[in-house]
Amino acid sequence: MKKKSMLDLHRVSVEEYASQDKLPVVVVLDDVRSEMNVGSVFRTADAFAVERICLCGITAVPPTPEIHKTALGAEDSVVWEYFSSADEAVETLIGQGYEVCAVEQVHDSMSLEKFMFSTTKKYALVFGNEVKGVRQTVVDKCQVCIEIPQYGTKHSLNVANSVAILLWEALRQLRNG
Amino acid sequence: MKKKSMLDLHRVSVEEYASQDKLPVVVVLDDVRSEMNVGSVFRTADAFAVERICLCGITAVPPTPEIHKTALGAEDSVVWEYFSSADEAVETLIGQGYEVCAVEQVHDSMSLEKFMFSTTKKYALVFGNEVKGVRQTVVDKCQVCIEIPQYGTKHSLNVANSVAILLWEALRQLRNG
Numbered sequence: 001m002k003k004k005s006m007l008d009l010h011r012v013s014v015e016e017y018a019s020q021d022k023l024p025v026v027v028v029l030d031d032v033r034s035e036m037n038v039g040s041v042f043r044t045a046d047a048f049a050v051e052r053i054c055l056c057g058i059t060a061v062p063p064t065p066e067i068h069k070t071a072l073g074a075e076d077s078v079v080w081e082y083f084s085s086a087d088e089a090v091e092t093l094i095g096q097g098y099e100v101c102a103v104e105q106v107h108d109s110m111s112l113e114k115f116m117f118s119t120t121k122k123y124a125l126v127f128g129n130e131v132k133g134v135r136q137t138v139v140d141k142c143q144v145c146i147e148i149p150q151y152g153t154k155h156s157l158n159v160a161n162s163v164a165i166l167l168w169e170a171l172r173q174l175r176n177g
Numbered sequence: 178m179k180k181k182s183m184l185d186l187h188r189v190s191v192e193e194y195a196s197q198d199k200l201p202v203v204v205v206l207d208d209v210r211s212e213m214n215v216g217s218v219f220r221t222a223d224a225f226a227v228e229r230i231c232l233c234g235i236t237a238v239p240p241t242p243e244i245h246k247t248a249l250g251a252e253d254s255v256v257w258e259y260f261s262s263a264d265e266a267v268e269t270l271i272g273q274g275y276e277v278c279a280v281e282q283v284h285d286s287m288s289l290e291k292f293m294f295s296t297t298k299k300y301a302l303v304f305g306n307e308v309k310g311v312r313q314t315v316v317d318k319c320q321v322c323i324e325i326p327q328y329g330t331k332h333s334l335n336v337a338n339s340v341a342i343l344l345w346e347a348l349r350q351l352r353n354g
Binding site for chain 1: 191289333334
């Protein structure tokens with residue numbers, strides 16, 4: 001099977017992207033330290049056409065050379081906004097009618113294997129700092145906690161990889177749902 | 178809901194990991210240039226307990242400081258082997274009875290939304306170079322081409338994020354299958 005050329009991929013322009021339908025999902029980054037992770041999240045968010053990204057606390061905001069290195073320009077297509085804290089972002093999103101889900105390893109979490117995205121809702125998915133995860137005060141404000149089941153020796157997944165998994169799962173369920 | 182402590186996570190040791198059941202999936206990296214991507218793949222492969230990783234061509238092999246930075250030690254738990262080319266790896270894996278799937282954007286690919294992992298098979302998933310993807314000669318040897326559907330402005334996803342999505346999808350289907 002022949003590989004597609006750039007033209008074969010039929011990608012949308014930044015202008016077309018702005019007006020096309022979006023996945024009803026907002027990504028919230030709580031104190032993500034690495035600009036490379038932030039850029040990587042932008043690139044995945046662009047591919048799956050999420051509504052927007054909320055960058056909170058110490059999370060860097062575009063434009064920066066490091067974000068650009070891994071976003072590869074997706075920081076120009078995906079809508080983002082900055083909140084001084086994830087607590088504030090979560091309160092705002094709940095007020096706007098989003099179902100706010102922390103993606104975190106907590107007691108009595110819902111496994112991602114069992115989580116069902118509903119086509120009648122809109123979601124905010126909260127991801128945390130590379131070392132500390134989503135802070136407890138933010139977890140406490142979230143309506144659901146989703147955990148990615150893990151079977152290895154390390155205690156967690158990389159945050160950009162966790163975002164990729166959650167966005168894929170949301171897309172898979174919602175586009176087919 | 179209270180966040181789990183390191184102890185609450187009940188992670189396995191490297192010795193326990195070696196003897197536990199694995200996901201019947203081998204990850205093949207064809208000329209992956211970035212050691213940070215290689216390390217990130219090790220970390221995800223550990224979390225989802227894949228059988229092994231085949232590092233091919235210019236793909237760096239552990240131990241290196243850069244791989245360690247993103248693998249965080251997962252390079253010590255996940256079994257890996259080196260092949261001088263992905264062509265050789267794919268031929269070997271087909272000979273060993275694996276269903277070998279290129280993860281690539283090709284004409285007449287199977288969308289990941291439709292791909293069904295079978296519990297009676299074992300899989301090798303081939304991922305390519307950051308710029309060039311899986312080379313055409315390797316695609317030609319693969320039995321299936323799986324494409325992650327994308328709706329954004331950029332032409333592809335980061336390779337480590339693509340690995341995370343595919344491994345999650347394999348785990349989701351095979352652990353419940």
